[in-house]
Amino acid sequence: MLHYAVVFFVIALIAAVFGFGGIAASAAGIAKLLFFVFVALAVVSFLFGLIKRKR
Numbered sequence: 628m629l630h631y632a633v634v635f636f637v638i639a640l641i642a643a644v645f646g647f648g649g650i651a652a653s654a655a656g657i658a659k660l661l662f663f664v665f666v667a668l669a670v671v672s673f674l675f676g677l678i679k680r681k682r
Contacts (some may be wrong), residue, residue, distance in 0.1 A: 628668070629661075631661050635661065645650075
């Protein structure tokens with residue numbers, strides 16, 4: 628999932644350089660959403676790992 632966030636971020640950067648503001652904004656929004664979903668899932672996975680290890 629982090630890979631897709633980076634891909635959309637690169638697409639947003641390239642679109643911004645070439646002047647496609649709408650595409651750049653939407654790609655950046657998708658990248659931000661995917662990044663925060665990745666962070667949330669990583670935190671949940673880390674917490675479940677800690678809980679499983681204590682048992």
